[in-house]
Amino acid sequence: MRFRARLASWLRGIFLRSQGEREMTAEIEAHIEARANDLMRNGTNREEALRRARIEFGGVENFKEECREARGLAFFDSLLQDLRFALRMLRKSPGFTAVAVLTLALGIGANTAIFSVVYSVLLRPLPYPHPDQLVSMFETNPEKGVKQTGSSYVDFAEWQKQNRTFSFIAAAQRHDLTFTGNGEPAELDTVVVTSDYFPLLGVKPIAGRFFTAEENKKGAAPVVIISENLWRGRFGSDPEIVGHAITLDQRPFTVVGIMPAGFRSPFFNETQDIWIPLAQDPLFSGWLERPGGHWLPVIGRVKAGVSRAQAQADMDLVSANLAKMFPAEDTGWTVHLNSLQREIAGNARTPLLILLGAVGLVLLIACANIANLLLARATSRGREMALRQALGAERGRIVRQLLTESALLGVLGGVAGILAGYWSIRALIPLLPSQLSQMQSVSLDGWVLAFALLLSAAACMGFGLAPALLAAESDVEANLKEGAARSGQGGRGHRARRLLAASEMALAVILIAGAGLFLRSFASLTAVNPGFNVAHIVKAEISLPRFQYSSPQQWNAFAKELLEGIQAQPGLQDSALVIPVPMADGQINLAFTIPGAPPPAPGTPSSADYVSVSPGYFRVMGIPLLRGRIFNDSDEATSPRVAIISEGLAQFYFPNQDPIGREIGINFPPDKSVVRRIVGIVADVHDVSLHKAPGPMVYVPYAQQPFWGSPVVVKTTQSASAVAAAVRQVVRGIDPNLPVTEVASMPDVLASSVAEPRFRTWLLGLFGVVALILATVGIFGVISYSVSCRTQEFGVRIALGASRGMIGRMVLRESLLLAAAGLSGGVVAALALAQFLKSQLYGVGASDPLTFAGTVALLLGVALAASYLPARRATRVDPIVALRYE
Amino acid sequence: MDQLDLLQGTLDMLILKAVSLGPLHGYGVLLRIQQISKERLEIQQGSLYPALYRLEHQGWIESEWGESENKRKAKYYRLTAAGKRRLQSEVEKWNTMAGVIAGILDSKPEEV
Numbered sequence: 001m002r003f004r005a006r007l008a009s010w011l012r013g014i015f016l017r018s019q020g021e022r023e024m025t026a027e028i029e030a031h032i033e034a035r036a037n038d039l040m041r042n043g044t045n046r047e048e049a050l051r052r053a054r055i056e057f058g059g060v061e062n063f064k065e066e067c068r069e070a071r072g073l074a075f076f077d078s079l080l081q082d083l084r085f086a087l088r089m090l091r092k093s094p095g096f097t098a099v100a101v102l103t104l105a106l107g108i109g110a111n112t113a114i115f116s117v118v119y120s121v122l123l124r125p126l127p128y129p130h131p132d133q134l135v136s137m138f139e140t141n142p143e144k145g146v147k148q149t150g151s152s153y154v155d156f157a158e159w160q161k162q163n164r165t166f167s168f169i170a171a172a173q174r175h176d177l178t179f180t181g182n183g184e185p186a187e188l189d190t191v192v193v194t195s196d197y198f199p200l201l202g203v204k205p206i207a208g209r210f211f212t213a214e215e216n217k218k219g220a221a222p223v224v225i226i227s228e229n230l231w232r233g234r235f236g237s238d239p240e241i242v243g244h245a246i247t248l249d250q251r252p253f254t255v256v257g258i259m260p261a262g263f264r265s266p267f268f269n270e271t272q273d274i275w276i277p278l279a280q281d282p283l284f285s286g287w288l289e290r291p292g293g294h295w296l297p298v299i300g301r302v303k304a305g306v307s308r309a310q311a312q313a314d315m316d317l318v319s320a321n322l323a324k325m326f327p328a329e330d331t332g333w334t335v336h337l338n339s340l341q342r343e344i345a346g347n348a349r350t351p352l353l354i355l356l357g358a359v360g361l362v363l364l365i366a367c368a369n370i371a372n373l374l375l376a377r378a379t380s381r382g383r384e385m386a387l388r389q390a391l392g393a394e395r396g397r398i399v400r401q402l403l404t405e406s407a408l409l410g411v412l413g414g415v416a417g418i419l420a421g422y423w424s425i426r427a428l429i430p431l432l433p434s435q436l437s438q439m440q441s442v443s444l445d446g447w448v449l450a451f452a453l454l455l456s457a458a459a460c461m462g463f464g465l466a467p468a469l470l471a472a473e474s475d476v477e478a479n480l481k482e483g484a485a486r487s488g489q490g491g492r493g494h495r496a497r498r499l500l501a502a503s504e505m506a507l508a509v510i511l512i513a514g515a516g517l518f519l520r521s522f523a524s525l526t527a528v529n530p531g532f533n534v535a536h537i538v539k540a541e542i543s544l545p546r547f548q549y550s551s552p553q554q555w556n557a558f559a560k561e562l563l564e565g566i567q568a569q570p571g572l573q574d575s576a577l578v579i580p581v582p583m584a585d586g587q588i589n590l591a592f593t594i595p596g597a598p599p600p601a602p603g604t605p606s607s608a609d610y611v612s613v614s615p616g617y618f619r620v621m622g623i624p625l626l627r628g629r630i631f632n633d634s635d636e637a638t639s640p641r642v643a644i645i646s647e648g649l650a651q652f653y654f655p656n657q658d659p660i661g662r663e664i665g666i667n668f669p670p671d672k673s674v675v676r677r678i679v680g681i682v683a684d685v686h687d688v689s690l691h692k693a694p695g696p697m698v699y700v701p702y703a704q705q706p707f708w709g710s711p712v713v714v715k716t717t718q719s720a721s722a723v724a725a726a727v728r729q730v731v732r733g734i735d736p737n738l739p740v741t742e743v744a745s746m747p748d749v750l751a752s753s754v755a756e757p758r759f760r761t762w763l764l765g766l767f768g769v770v771a772l773i774l775a776t777v778g779i780f781g782v783i784s785y786s787v788s789c790r791t792q793e794f795g796v797r798i799a800l801g802a803s804r805g806m807i808g809r810m811v812l813r814e815s816l817l818l819a820a821a822g823l824s825g826g827v828v829a830a831l832a833l834a835q836f837l838k839s840q841l842y843g844v845g846a847s848d849p850l851t852f853a854g855t856v857a858l859l860l861g862v863a864l865a866a867s868y869l870p871a872r873r874a875t876r877v878d879p880i881v882a883l884r885y886e
Numbered sequence: 887m888d889q890l891d892l893l894q895g896t897l898d899m900l901i902l903k904a905v906s907l908g909p910l911h912g913y914g915v916l917l918r919i920q921q922i923s924k925e926r927l928e929i930q931q932g933s934l935y936p937a938l939y940r941l942e943h944q945g946w947i948e949s950e951w952g953e954s955e956n957k958r959k960a961k962y963y964r965l966t967a968a969g970k971r972r973l974q975s976e977v978e979k980w981n982t983m984a985g986v987i988a989g990i991l992d993s994k995p996e997e998v
Contacts, residue, residue: 004945023951027912027961028935030954034913035931037956058932066936071943 024067032057078397082404089405090412096377099777100370101412104459106770107366108417112444112452113424114359114763118352119448122345127262129202130304134340135311137169137298143332149294153278153287155330156194156298158322165314168200169300174268175283177248177276178545178739182234185739187543188248188273191265192281198225200301208242208257216277218285224253225275228261248274249282249545250737266344267297282546282708292329299340312337350840351760357833358511358767363459365507365774371463372500372778374406376785379494403464410460418444418452494786498818501778505822505863506829508768508775509855513830515761515768516851517841522761524843525754531685531694532582533622536715537746538723539581542731542738543709555706556637558734562710563614565730572726574715576616577702581711582687584742584749592698593665594653595675608649608696609687610668612705618682620715628660628680635701642701643676648684649696666698668705676700689753691842711742720745757842775822775859776866783815784870794874795882804875811874815867816860823856830855897929897937899980902965902973905947911960912938938963946972 035053040046054060090097125131138148139155151159153171160169172193179188195216198205206228215223224246226235235241245252253276265272279285287293302311315335322330342349378385385398422444542562549555559577566575580586587609615631617623626647635642643664650659665675676698684694714723724743731738751758787794794807834846844851904910904918912934919927941947946969954960965973 023961024935026959028932030911030958030960031913031916031931031935033958034911034954034956034960056931058930060932063932063935066933067939070936070940 086405086408103366104413105416107363109420112421116448133302135337136343140336150296152293154291162318165306165311166300168196170194170197170200171296171298189271205257222253223256225257230273250548291326367463368500368504406464414456501782502822504775504778506826508771509826510830511771512768513855515764518761520844521841528690534746541711541742559710569726576620577614608698614702626681631701641676642679644680644699646697780866783867787870794877795879799879808871808875811871819863899976906965909962909964
């Protein structure tokens with residue numbers, strides 16, 4: 001009741017302010033009027049009566065103020081007053097305001113943008129119900145040094161049968177199918193799933209249904225679920241599509257459902273057009289019964305109330321069972337459970353946290369800078385504050401007024417920062433490596449906004465409090481004395497400002513050294529020679545529908561016709577087939593054996609990347625032959641099996657021996673082992689990534705190992721699109737229903753393979769530049785302020801015979817001391833923090849002396865440059881003017 | 887008879903008492919206190935208002951605009967339930983205190 005009354009009177013006071021004022025005035029007027037009336041009854045005339053009534057009442061304005069206070073309004077009153085005053089002060093110095101708000105906007109904007117990425121990738125729960133129950137289930141084999149790999153379908157089916165702690169276990173793979181009908185043939189991004197996949201994720205179709213268990217059996221009628229985007233695009237939102245068949249790989253698939261546009265299967269790429277049951281895929285359906293493969297990524301949903309540890313124990317039991325059932329394939333293999341969210345964030349986690357740390361440092365520097373600016377203002381306003389105190393303002397009141405000013409700055413900066421963040425998120429998204437943005441949209445949502453607001457509040461407290469307290473402690477008397485405003489500034493204010501400038505320097509060292517390390521790492525990454533020609537190479541791919549082109553003979557015939565057709569085009573003579581294309585298509589890693597060789601030492605990988613090439617491949621790509629011969633046209637499907645091995649494989653498995661003429665057994669196609677004679681050795685190439693050292697590789701003739709897809713590489717001076725057009729023409733001549741896809745130039749392929757490190761390096765570099773600018777401004781501000789305070793001192797020195805050079809050196813020395821203090825602290829901190837970057841660096845140590853020396857030199861140079869102008873001003877002090885200044 | 891200055895802290899209690907006898911506007915409160923005290927209390931007229939606002943803010947009285955005896959708009963104050971309780975406890979406190987002080991002041995040498 002009483003609380004309500006108080007609240008009501010506050011609210012009235014705040015929102016019905018003018019009404020309250022009117023009422024108060026009316027009430028007091030009524031009182032005076034009534035009193036005057038009473039006095040008039042005794043015969044006094046009205047004028048005199050009113051005069052006496054007013055005197056009896058006392059100071060109206062005083063009592064009004066007391067009334068306002070009694071209502072608890074004093075706080076709001078002075079707040080409003082402070083705000084108005086702060087606004088006026090900020091308007092009066094637009095330069096200062098602009099710099100402070102911009103600096104703050106930069107810091108808060110960058111933090112908001114990076115945090116929103118971090119939030120959506122690392123923190124925001126996956127968009128499925130009970131996301132904490134979702135786990136990835138990878139097979140590991142510590143003995144063989146295999147960390148995380150898929151399972152075989154046999155293992156997967158046993159997991160489903162034997163587990164006790166999962167409500168669902170499901171699996172998915174990717175294999176693109178060719179769509180024909182409705183215009184140009186197209187390759188559709190296809191996710192191949194087991195029947196529990198959608199129920200596990202807990203999603204709903206917008207139309208139709210999901211797959212039944214029956215439909216994930218061999219021989220079932222083919223069915224497909226299509227994405228909303230495909231439905232709207234290709235099929236014009238045909239409401240009748242569910243129940244009708246579409247043609248995929250020349251086979252009719254009945255559409256049973258449509259998935260909403262927002263749905264993505266975790267792990268796979270951004271666009272997903274269709275989903276089909278695993279058993280109906282032309283490729284994977286052949287592998288269902290074979291134990292021992294590792295090609296199927298599995299996910300599970302743990303039953304409610306079951307802990308990760310319980311589930312892990314359960315799966316350990318199942319793995320032990322499997323090792324008994326399939327000793328040859330499953331011994332030594334266990335299942336590793338990991339949170340699905342963590343698994344998806346994967347490698348992005350560390351780089352993102354590094355970026356978040358870096359951007360936090362940028363904000364710290366920005367705050368230090370603004371604190372510095374505010375301190376400078378506060379000290380130069382010392383007289384004003386002293387005057388206020390002398391006129392009766394309380395200390396708390398002055399602190400509050402200064403805090404209001406900085407809070408206002410903080411709010412302005414925060415709003416500008418959120419806007420900046422909003423825009424930079426939109427700028428960031430296309431730059432983000434696709435793995436980062438695939439699962440969830442990166443956007444400015446409630447959490448991010450809350451983060452930004454919290455940040456700006458913390459920031460303005462951080463930069464506002466110190467100057468406010470310092471200013472309030474100023475000595476009234478000293479400040480009021482003539483001249484004190486100029487010469488009496490050597491005290492706490494200036495010390496605090498120097499401390500701030502030095503810490504800015506230190507923070508800048510951390511950022512610039514970090515950016516430098518990443519820059520060096522990126523430079524050494526891009527300087528890696530992939531081992532093959534990059535310039536003038538264009539790649540393209542033609543996939544064959546497996547139901548139409550079902551036999552290896554057909555694939556071979558097609559590839560031969562294609563290659564001859566392409567080579568007949570002008571300027572495209574230098575072309576070859578290769579699958580997979582290095583650096584573009586990933587790798588086919590297969591176990592191999594060397595008959596007659598002693599078993600390899602434990603821990604040595606006994607697998608190699610397997611590449612099928614046409615004879616011209618090594619010439620087109622410029623991969624040198626070291627020994628033996630390359631393939632030729634007589635290495636045909638029917639001739640003896642041959643292979644070319646990479647230098648690394650030769651050195652590792654045939655030390656001090658001649659591998660030429662020896663045999664190598666490779667487990668491919670999956671169901672049989674093929675023994676090949678080694679006919680040549682070629683140089684190593686990077687086929688997966690530039691930062692990973694080349695592993696052992698085995699090349700086989702395309703004629704002996706054809707695929708249902710034919711990626712071609714062409715060495716040409718023509719543009720990628722010209723090559724694509726020419727290849728398309730050739731393909732159309734062979735089969736008009738085949739799409740030509742994945743056209744790209746090799747330099748682009750290489751560039752996109754380092755897109756993530758490049759992105760990271762650019763961002764850190766940008767932060768480094770911002771830090772550098774802010775630190776420069778900080779040093780400049782402190783030194784030039786100190787020079788202006790010491791004008792008189794310099795005048796005296798010059799008058800007493802100091803040379804101008806000496807004066808200049810004095811100023812420079814002050815700045816260098818400041819920089820040195822900051823630098824030494826910064827280097828120590830940076831060296832410690834750089835250890836966290838170790839795992840992200842390539843070809844450069846975390847405490848790379850060159851980077852650190854460069855950083856120190858750069859910042860010292862910047863500190864000197866920043867103090868050059870103030871130093872010059874100091875040397876130009878005219879002693880007469882300076883002395884008269886007093 | 888001379889007018890007495892109001893004892894510190896007693897104005898609030900007097901206002902509550904005055905208002906407890908029936909709703910009053912500010913000037914009315916003044917008149918009633920003077921009338922009951924037979925004009926012996928000196929009250930600075932303006933100081934009534936901060937006190938009224940304070941009491942209202944604390945929820946002991948509430949106000950409403952109405953019409954005065956001479957047909958003018960006036961703000962009337964009325965005691966609330968909480969104000970009634972407050973007045974009661976203030977009166978008790980005052981009486982106890984007055985009794986104690988009177989006892990002390992009445993004491994004679996032989997009683998000590």
